[in-house]
Amino acid sequence: MNTQEIINLTTKYIANTYNRFPIALVRGKGCKVWDADGKEYLDFVAGLAVCNLGHCHPKVVKAIQEQAEKLIHISNLYHIEPQAQLAELLCKNSFADKAFFCNSGAEANEAAIKLTRKYFKDKPVPAEPAPHLMRGIKQGGENKFQIITMEKSFHGRTMATLAATGQKKFQQGFEPLLEKFIYVPFNDVKAVANAITSQSAAVMVEPIQGEGGVNIPSESYLKELKALCKEKGLLLIFDEVQVGMGRTGKLFAYEHYGVTPDIMTLAKGLAGGVAIGCMLATDEVAKSFVPGTHASTFGGNPLATAAGIAAIKAVLEEGMLENCQKVGKYLLEKLHKLKAEYPFIKEVRGKGLIIGMELTVSGADIVRACMEKGLLINCTSDTILRFIPPLIVTEKEVDEMMKILISILKTIKV
Ligand SMILES: *Cc1c(COP(=O)(O)O)cnc(C)c1O
DSSP states (O other): HHHHHHHHHHHHHOOSSSOOOOEEEEEEEEEEEETTOOEEESSSSHHHOOOOOOBBBBHHHHHHHHHHHHSOOTTTOOOOOHHHHHHHHHHTTSOOOOEEEEEHHHHHHHHHHHHHHHHTTTSOOSSSSOOOHHTTOOOOOOOOOOOEEEEEOOOSSSHHHHHHHHHHHHHSSSSOOOOOEEEOTTOOOOHHHOOOOTTEEEEEOOBSSSSOOOOOOOTTTTHHHHHHHHHHHHEEEOOOOOTTEEEESSSSSGGGGGGOOSSSEGGGGGGGSSSOHHHHHHHHHHTTTTTTTTOSSSSHHHHHHHHHHHHHHHHHTTTTHHHHHHHHHHHHHHHHHHHHHHEEEEEEEETEEEEEEEESSSSSHHHHHHHTTTEEEEETTTTHHHEEOOTOOHHHHHHHHHHHHHHHTTTOOO
């Protein structure tokens, strides 16, 4: 099929939830992708921070092929070798003791929200029964179910994660929302402290906000948040769905800040492009998930977890973290230099290979113009260009990208 035929078929049969660009990508290799008409693009979107290893990394392809011939799906009624092995890899390389697998970022956050509730329900009933217990409600545990999340956060599109997401634009039209989420400004520990009540159970935060505009916290923010959670008996949940798996130059973003959470969620970059989600937790918290409390038919299936093993090994063994740090710094400096020349660039910020360039003008036209010239970049929150290339991107490819970007920026009139 050519591009127009694919677009026509999409328009006819696909629910209209996406504002798609008028191209159809059919093939990819490394940092390059090709559309159905054969046009080549340099990809600085990487499937929205999913294809961290570049497109169709040979080790991931091989793992999928080999696993597909052996066993594609079985059920969590039985033990699954690659699932257990991927869990081991994730736990040994993080703070965590236990993993729960699912199929997306939203599902991983759902698991985190459910585990939080269950964890407090499992806590011994206070010696003095609370009034509602006296009224005969046979619910053990502490009365804690409120989760504090951040303004400009993004945690997913299911009903619970939509409520967790601190952005009205995603919630509108879907009310009533799941209760007991409150939002405070990102990077503001005092605001969290002021929001805590006797019902507060957890603080849920992206160590670096992705969708909300590549917002980087102060060096001490997460550490202070952890201390506050500890003092008040709250769980700390890191949503690393976007910034985990090497995106920031370390395997997990929290490693930059010298602090570990109680629960962490992963998805996007975890399996080299294959759909997967994972919630990691300490033993102390994870023990509240007992048989029957949570499940996923496809969660941790052989195919996805075999891909995950290949992906995480490639990230760790092929110098991708080092490359991410080096090329990320190179790109950040190049973008910074543009600020002097183009007054509509307000700020450039990032860590590793998640970089945002905030403009005083809309970014949509720039993205479209770049695409016409064979460059894929992303714009989030209307005015923030987001650069999230594969972690294998080279300085030469950054130079190529800059050439196209500058040719477009030159045409912007303000
Ligand atoms: C993308 C994203 C999600 C949602 O992931 P899905 O796989 O689309 O459900 C959740 N949290 C963050 C931080 C994300 O970037």
